[in-house]
Amino acid sequence: MTGQILIRGGRVLDPASGLDSISDVLVTNGAVEQVAANIEAPEARVIDAHGCLVTPGFVDLHTHLREPGFEQKGTIATETLAALRGGFTTICAMPNTNPAPDAADVLRSLRERIERDAQVRVFPIGCVTRGRAGKELAELSELAGGGCIALSDDGSPVANARLMRHAMELAAALRLPISEHCDDPELSHGGSMNEGSVSERLGLPGQPAAAETSAIARNIALCEATGARLHIAHVTTARGLELVADAKRRGLPITCEVTPSHLFLTEAAVFGGEAEPAYDTNAKINPPLRTEADRRALLAGINSGVIDAIATDHAPHAIEDKLCEFDEAAFGISCIETALGCVMTLVDRGELELGAAIRALTAGPASVFSFPPGTGTLVPGSTDITIVDPAARWTVDPASFASKGRNTPLGGTQLTGTVRAVIINGSVAFEMEVAGA
Amino acid sequence: MLELRNPEAPASPAEAPAWTRKDLLDTDTLSNAEIQLILETAEGMREVRNRPVAKVATLRGVTVITLFYEQSTRTRASFEVAAKALGADVVNLTASGSSVEKGETLIDTIRTLEAIGADLVVMRHGKSGAPYLAARNTAAGIINGGDGTHAHPTQALLDLFTMRRHAGDLAGKRVVIVGDVLHSRVARSNLWTLLASGADVTLCGPATLVPRTLASQVSELGRCTVTTNLDDAISGADIVMALRMQKERQEKGLIPSLREYIAGYQVNARRLAKARPGALVMHPGPMNEGIEIAPDVAHGVASVIEEQVANGVAVRMAILYLMATARRP
Structure with missing residues (x-):
């Protein structure tokens, strides 16, 4: 250049x-x-x-590009352009595609598409289990050799603790972090929003906070047992964050992220702002928007640095995926273009500290996975x-x-x-x- | 206009508060004046129902469609009888055997019904909030005939109508709602009308089936308490409403057994003896006699359960009348 x-x-x-x-x-x-x-x-x-x-290009640890398989929701071209406009220059593509990158050939094909269409730097995340089905391990060493930056089954938590233990043992040897959506699917079963006052008011099935905290506790125990690098995706609960902070104090190789949506919004967004409930399917995400107390704990976590990264969990959907009954609607918010606006609005309100917020968009996430040198910093040689x-x-x-x-x-x-x-x-x-x- | 002989029935438009809502989705945002308007109109309708020819032509030319995604006997039949008693044309649709089974979305179905000429759509749906989605996407008036575990406003209004007829002013009266409150759309909609009427509401059931936060959420609206002890709750109660206990709650591990539920929460003669003399026993139906309510109580002197059903027609006539009339230019 x-x-x-x-x-x-x-x-x-x-x-x-x-x-x-x-x-x-x-x-x-x-x-x-x-x-x-x-x-x-x-x-x-x-x-x-x-x-x-003037900051380093932002780094997103958690983006859904939808390609291959769900091009009606988004493509590598459209979603990386969205990332660019959102200020993100390095993003990590979650593997909930079809096919999912659970072996070298799928990963290679994905990388070719990225090479051709991406507007920003894209690092694929490979699957933990075959087809993200939680039954058998994916081809982990192939994925490591094929250049994936981390492993995750994305929105399908690895429910089987024994399988997760073995995945962590192998991932530790491969020096690949595992990014885990911490959720006990039996506890959150069928829940379409946070279990609490709003779900009770609206008659919607809720996901209790304990579904997240118990899974975080389990995965911390497995991290301790295996030495694997564990990244807790989108922490949403105050108690879950305490567990992560405690694990960090004990020196475990644990990192975590929070989404701008969970920093900016609460479960009240599902109800909406009017007297009559909105049942706003656009506020339906997984893990769900939580309480104001949780939100405040997450803000404090960014300010203290316990939370390593603000990661978008950008989840584009087609109109019909959301224009339906609340329980039927897809989970997710298209937020990579509003992430910076949410973060800076929180800074403007005095809820986030500027330096901590920018760290969580740059240096913080850059240190979570093994990105190329220069990622998330602005020094001579940075690009x-x-x-x-x-x-x-x-x-x-x-x-x-x-x-x-x-x-x-x-x-x-x-x-x-x-x-x-x-x-x-x-x-x-x-x-x-x-x-x- | 409706030929009403009851002098208490809707007064002249200049005096009566007018009904202005397009939809009736829940009781939570109804004002006291709106509730009062429905109840007073229902009194007139009750009189119509008692005539030798229990039918008028007030809603001639109005098309009412009942759209039921869940099975129902009494609500659907009650609406159909109510609409026909007012002279409306009624079309009944169920999800099975309709375009819903072919994958049509709720919004498309509702718009199709509007295009066919539906003025009012009475809708029952298994998902909470579905009528709100429908109402936002059609010019037809939507009446919520029960949505998931959220709301059942016409049931609450007919319950209130029945309570008022027997207990008069509900201010300070103690109403116990017992059973699977957490999953009950009937309990939730009743809570709003009862609080608006000044009643003290006690929600009672096993710890897994009562709401944890609802009582504190409504503390500004009135007195609502939650308890797991029916014997305490029923002491001195003026009205006891038993809810249907679904058998699958046991399979889902929410209660150990129906036997244990019956022991702790059945409304029976022994417990009812602790209530105020003359206390009313209610049930939204359909009943599991012998489970949430003892047969002798369900059919005893305190029971107004059959009257609830009869009043349901009058209250639904009132709602259909007010909503259809409000739509006229």
């Missing part, structure tokens, strides 16, 4: 290196050459970043940069999403903070059109 880009006058915030100063960033020939005040580069294309944050306007107010309009998934409960919500521009491989991959410019 030839040519120069000069990002002028922004607040450069790189939690990985501890950098936080008003500086210029000079990108030359595909990589950051210099971060300093008042850089002179007369030939460079200038991006005026006054009032903006991916996201420029954020932290003050811009905007209203969520699902029709304007790049994602095929318009399934968000945030339609019409005003958020603070937008992605102004994204640089990948040292060149401008996305730049927001500024009115009047």
Whole structure:
């Protein structure tokens, strides 16, 4: 990549290196050459970043691209474009596709599609069990050799503890982390939202918090027994987070993530804001939106650093998947384009600390899986940069999403903070059109 | 207009509060005035039902479709009789044998019924919230005839009508609802109308079948308590409502056995003796006699269970009348 880009006058915030100063960033020939005040580069294309944050490109540990198998919901092309517009330059593709990447050939084919269509860096996550069915192990060493970044059965938790133990033993030897949706399917059985006051009010079957906490406890015990790297996907409960924090204090190789949806919303979103219940299927996700007390604990977890990452769990769906009875509706929110807006709105409200929030989008997730050096940091040699306007107010309009998934409960919500521009491989991959410019 | 001889029946439009809702989905957002309007209109309908020819032509030209995704005897029949007693045309649809079995979505079905000319659709559905989805997607008026474990507003209104006829003003009266409260749409809809009427509500059942948070959620609306002890709850009660106990609750491990349930929660003569003299016994039906209610109590002097069914027709006539009339330009 030839040519120069000069990002002028922004607040450069790189939690990985501890950098936080008003500086210029000079990108030359595909990589950051210099971060300093008042850089002179007369030939460079200038991006005026006054009032903006200049951060490493965001890293998402948990994205659903839907391809192959569910192209009506999203494709690698559409969902990676959505990721780009959301400020994410590195994403991890969850394996709930059809076929699922449970062996080398499926993984190879997936990587070819990614090579052809992806707008950002995509790292596939392979299956723990064959077909994500929870019965037999997937071809774990093939998957490791084929370049997957982690293992997960995604939304199908490995219910059988013995199978999970063996998966962890093998994954430890392969140095592959396992990302686990911690849920006891017998306890959460049939639940379509959090079990609590709203589910009781609406007569909907609920998933108790204990379904998550008991599974987290089990998986921590297996992690301790096997030495595998365990990543707890989307923690949603205060008690579950306490278990993770305790395991971390004891030095276990455990990390965890939280979604912007669980940071921003509670179970009340299912009811909606009116006197009459909305039964909003766009607020139906798995694990479910929890209570305000849980949300506050998750916010505190980001601020303290106990939670390593904000991961989107971006889950695009077709209209018909959500325009139906609540119990019948698919789980998931299309949120990769609203993630930054939610996070910065929480910063604006004083609920999240800016540095901690940016860490959880960059350095935090970059350290969870074994990404290439330079991922999630902004130092000379880095290639991916996201420029954020932290003050811009905007209203969520699902029709304007790049994602095929318009399934968000945030339609019409005003958020603070937008992605102004994204640089990948040292060149401008996305730049927001500024009115009047 | 309806030819009403009862002077207490709907007053002239200028005085009576008007019905303005397109749909009746639950009792939770009904105002006291709306509840009162339904009950007063139902009194007039009860009078119509007692005439030698228990039928009027008020809703001639109105099409009422009953759309039942779950089986029902009394609710569907009650609505059909009510609509026909007002002169409406009634079409009955069930999910089996219809386009629903061919995979048609709820929204498409409702829009099809609207296109056919349905003014009002009475809908029963196994999924909580389904009538809300339907109501948002059609200009037809939706009447919730029971949705999942959520709401059954017409049952609650006929229950309230029956209670008022016997117990008068419910303010300060103690009403015990006993059984599988957690999964009962009848209990939930009754809670709203009872609290609006000033009654003290006790929800009673095994710990696995009573709500944990509902009582605290409604604390601003009135007095609601939850208990697992029926003997305590029934002491001094003015009204005791037993709910249907579904046998599959045992299979799902929610109760050890029906035997144990009967021992702890059956409404029987021994327990009823602890209630206030003249206390009413109610049941939304269909009953499992010998399980949630003893046969001698179900058919005893305190029971108004059959009257509930009879009043159901009058209350549903009132609802159909108010909703259909509100739709006229």
